[in-house]
Amino acid sequence: MKVTFKIWRQEGLETQGALKTYDVDRLSEDMSFLEALDHLNETLVLKNEKVIAFESDCREGICGACGVFINGRAHGPHDNMSTCQLHMRSFKDGDTIVVEPWRAGTFPIVKDLVVDRSAFDRIIEQGAYITAKTGTAAEANAILIPKEVADASMDVAACIGCGACVATCKNASAALFVSAKINHLNKLPQGQPEAHKRLLEMTTQMELENFGSCTFTAACEVECPAEISINSIAEMNARYVKAKLFG
Template structure:
């Protein structure tokens, strides 16, 4: 299998970037997308050229590190899939595949396809935790939680922080990410004690980081590899409304 990779190259945050075209053969349809990039980098090493910088860790769709735009789509052409789960059988022989990093002011490019997503870390640090000291883990049935509530919290907790929601949003909003992290804990009894503080601190930090406002286009839900619903955003906004109304 042979394809052409049109890849964004940029040496550092202050350098001018550009697309460069690379033709790669000897690929197989069973290769993952990242394995194809590995193959390309091996070729570049043999030619004594600079390898392409891109992020990954688990290569199992869990860590969220591998996100890039592929032919204009976050993580590639398939829904509910991360870049590392994508295989070359999703592309045609001799196809030109455009690969570029996330584009958002809050995600500055570090090099090539690598962006700085530490803004997400700071939002997490602002309140995505339970600070009360509970001692040892309680017995499993000591706090009864309805299945509907548990499922809701679990769905929100599925967020892997990949940044696709921000990158695909025309406003570069982090509302889906932030609301998922808020609702994950605020939905559960253990998180209720700090719910208002968590809502305030995390949304304030989101604004400080320079993310845009949500305009409810739902593009984030479409491109989210975990299929996280924008209902989380609606719930976050509802909590804000009642907080303002009731003081």
Template structure:
């Protein structure tokens, strides 16, 4: 199988980037997309050229480190997967594959396809936790959590923090990411004590980081590898309103 990769190359955060095309032969359809890029990099080394920088770690769809825009879609042409779960069988022989980094003001490009997503960590820092010191916990079954509540919390908690929601959103909104974390913690009894503070501070930080507002296009939930529902954003809005009311 032979394809042409049209890839965004950018030396560093300050330089201007541009697209470069690479024809790559000798691929097989059961190779993963990232393995095809690995293959290209080995060819580049053979030509004494600098390799293309792109991110990955676990390569099994859970760490959230990989993520590029492939042929006009975050994480490629399939719904609800990560880049590392994409295989070359999703492309056709001779196809041109456009590969771009996540685009958002809050995600500056570091090099080639690598972007800085620490803005997401910054949101987490403003309350994406439960303030309980090690050693202070009561017996685990002392506080009951209904199955429906636990399941719902888990649905939101599944977020892997890859940033596809931001990348696919025309407004570069991090609302789905932020909402998922808030709803996970705020719906559990353990997280209730600081629920109001959490939703206000995390949503505030989201704005400060330069992410846009949610206009409910729904693109994020289609690209989210964990299929986190957009209703989480509505729930965050409700929780935020309640917190504001509470603080009046």
């Protein structure tokens, strides 16, 4: 199959970027979207042109490294799917595909489709962990956790930190990501001792990083590859009030 890519090319943060058109032939519809970009890059190498910079790692939807804006949607045309899980069969022969990096003031462009998502790391550093030294793996049944609680915690723990929520949000809000990281631990008994401190420090860091505020457009829950619900944000807000009152 043959498609026309319009891909954002930008040398670095300080330089101007623009969409550049590439006609790509001999693609298979069984190729993943990232393989199609690999294929394009190989042709660019042969032509002695600079390859398109984009990120990927596991390519099986669990690492969160990949992520670009495809045809006006974060991670492409499907709901709740990461870029690496998108295949060329989702497009038609002769289609034009516009590819842009994540857009957010907090995710500065490094090069082409690569953005700097280290703001997420700095939020994680503020408390998305438990400080107690646990030694070797504890006996699994030492702390009993009701299945409903464990399930609810796992639902938000599924966040892969790809940044699609920020990219699709008109406010560049990181509320879905931050709420997932907070609720994951604060729901569990292990997270309780530092629950309020964790919440206040992580949300403070979120603001210091200059992320916007959530206005519940719900675009994030549609694009999130881990299907995290915006109810998680409402829960974070409830916990925030509790932390302010009792923390």
